[in-house]
Every structure is written in C-alpha cells, then in structure tokens.
Amino acid sequence: MLKNKQIRIALAVLGACLILAAVIAVLPSLSSLPAPELQEDSHQTISGLxxxxxxxxxxxxxxxxxxxxxxxxxxxxxxxxxxxxxxxxxxxxxxxxxxxxxxxxxxxxxxxxxxxxxxxxxxxxxxxxxxxxxVASSSVAPPESTDAPTGPPQNLKAAVTHNTVSLTWEAPQSNGRVSGYLILRRDLDAAPENRFQILEEDTGSSATSFVDSTVLPGSRYAYRVRALNGSDSESEFADVEVSTLAMSAASSGGPTPKP
The missing domain is CATH 2.60.40.10 (Immunoglobulins)
Structure with missing residues (x-):
C-alpha cells in the first residue's frame, strides 16, 4: 500500500512539472503578442468653441x-x-x-x-x-442740426474788375448748420429799390466765395448773401455795394487819344 501511494505522489509531481514546463515554454510567445488597444471615451468635451x-x-x-x-x-x-x-x-x-x-x-x-x-x-x-x-450694436449718427443760422454771414467783401465782382465772406457766428448760400444782386442804376435778381438760389455748398462775371464796366451793384440750412430756414442778409471799373478807351478798342 505504501508503495502504491508513493507512486501516485510521484506521478502527481511529474504532472505538475510537465504543466509548469509547458507554461514556461508558452510565455515568450505570449509576450510578443500586440497589446489590446484602449477604447477612448468618445463623449469628450466639445472643443474649439x-x-x-x-x-x-x-x-x-x-x-x-x-x-x-x-x-x-x-x-x-x-x-x-x-x-x-x-x-x-x-x-x-x-x-x-x-x-x-x-x-x-x-x-x-x-x-x-x-x-x-x-x-x-x-x-x-x-x-x-x-x-x-x-453683442455688436448699431452706430447711430446723431441727427444733423436743423437750427437756422441766426446771424448774417460775416465780413462780406467784394473785389472788382471792369467785368467781374468777386465776393468773399465768413459763415454766420451761430451753431446752425449751413448747407449753402442764397446770393442776390441789384443794379443800382437801373433796378427799382429792393428789386433784386437771384444769382444763386442755393449754392449747395458751405463754400464762402462767389464770382459774378455778368456785370458791366462802370456800373454800381448791391449784393446780398444769406445762409441756408436745407430745411427752409435762413439767416439774416449780409449786404455790400460795389462799383465796377470803367473800361479804358484802349482796352475797349476805341481811338487812342492824341498827345
């Protein structure tokens, strides 16, 4: 009986040794296998906002x-x-x-x-x-002033030749917006009093000069200038009177006086 028991123990030990040897033989091949890929979490935070x-x-x-x-x-x-x-x-x-x-x-x-x-x-x-x-906002420009220029144009002056009158002035001293000027003329030697001719109903510009090239030599004229603001509002008038130069006989083509 003792001998049979010893044989069974020996066989069990032998079997265990064989199994261990087989495992040791397989381990190198297992280490060469690729590692399984990790599954990334696809529910990540949104990026690039x-x-x-x-x-x-x-x-x-x-x-x-x-x-x-x-x-x-x-x-x-x-x-x-x-x-x-x-x-x-x-x-x-x-x-x-x-x-x-x-x-x-x-x-x-x-x-x-x-x-x-x-x-x-x-x-x-x-x-x-x-x-x-x-959030972006719309830029609204402030409304332009519609107030009438309260005073007349300042420092109205005239430079004359025999066939031109050049007017210059300065804008009215007020806060009103000027969009243009009304320019009138009266022939002092021919037109009735207060009967003015319109030279420019509205210059359409804030420029402060005007040249009248429709005058006659040796004539007297009265000019009036008023500022406008584009909304039927007007300033007071500025006035100036001028006399054009007389044309000499030489420049007119007449006979040259004898010495």
Missing amino acids: RVNSSQPGVLEVTWDAPADPPLEYRLTWARVGENSPARSDGPGNAYPAIPSQQITGLDQGVRYKVRVRARYEDFESDWSDPIEIA
Whole structure:
C-alpha cells in the first residue's frame, strides 16, 4: 500500500512539472503578442468653441465636431452674471444638428456667455468652457442740426474788375448748420429799390466765395448773401455795394487819344 501511494505522489509531481514546463515554454510567445488597444471615451468635451458678433444683436457661434458624431448639440446663452438656462427653459437654448448656430434678437451692447455640449442617445458630454462676448450694436449718427443760422454771414467783401465782382465772406457766428448760400444782386442804376435778381438760389455748398462775371464796366451793384440750412430756414442778409471799373478807351478798342 505504501508503495502504491508513493507512486501516485510521484506521478502527481511529474504532472505538475510537465504543466509548469509547458507554461514556461508558452510565455515568450505570449509576450510578443500586440497589446489590446484602449477604447477612448468618445463623449469628450466639445472643443474649439468660437463666438463672433459682426451684426447688431446677433452672435455667430461655431465649434469643432467630435470624432464620434452626436445626435445633436445643446447650445445655451445668457447674460453675464445670470444663470444659464435649464433644459425646460425655452429662451436661451438651441439644439442644432450641425456645429454652428446663429443667435438673434439679443440686446445690443450687452455681454453674453455661451457654452455647448454634445448629446448622444444615452449620454451627454461635459459642457465646453463658456465664452463671454459683447453683442455688436448699431452706430447711430446723431441727427444733423436743423437750427437756422441766426446771424448774417460775416465780413462780406467784394473785389472788382471792369467785368467781374468777386465776393468773399465768413459763415454766420451761430451753431446752425449751413448747407449753402442764397446770393442776390441789384443794379443800382437801373433796378427799382429792393428789386433784386437771384444769382444763386442755393449754392449747395458751405463754400464762402462767389464770382459774378455778368456785370458791366462802370456800373454800381448791391449784393446780398444769406445762409441756408436745407430745411427752409435762413439767416439774416449780409449786404455790400460795389462799383465796377470803367473800361479804358484802349482796352475797349476805341481811338487812342492824341498827345
């Protein structure tokens, strides 16, 4: 009996040795096998969030699409200093299927914060880092003054030749806007008193000079200049009287006097 027991023990030890030897023989081949790839988490935080405002009251939002396309995105926005809206809130939420969204109807000049996350069938990614931006506002130019120039044009002067009268002046000393000038003329030797001819009904410019080349030599004229502002408002008149130079016999082509 003792001998049989010793034989069984010896066989068991031999079997264990054979198994150990087989394992040792296989280990080198196992170490040469490639390691299994790790499955990355495809539900990562959205990256590349970009927010611009090139139109009044509008934000243009874009971001990078993840490698694993989601069912949709959830985009939220709120004023800086206020809580981001909950899913049940209508305003402040959008669910685009593409990585871009235009947000309209925002308060101009106000700072907003924007964030986005990806939504999968049974999972949502983390929120992106919020971006704060001021919404563009329309620049409204202040209305031009429609006040009438209160005083007359200043320092009206005239330079004459035999066939021209050159008028110069300065703008009225007032805050009214000047869009042009009314220029009148009266022939003092022929026209009745206060009967003026219109030379320029509206110069259409704030320029302060005018040349009258329709005068006659050796004649007397009265000029009046009034500032306009384009809205049927007028300043007081500035007045000046001039006499053109007489044309000499030589310049007129007449006979040359004898010495």
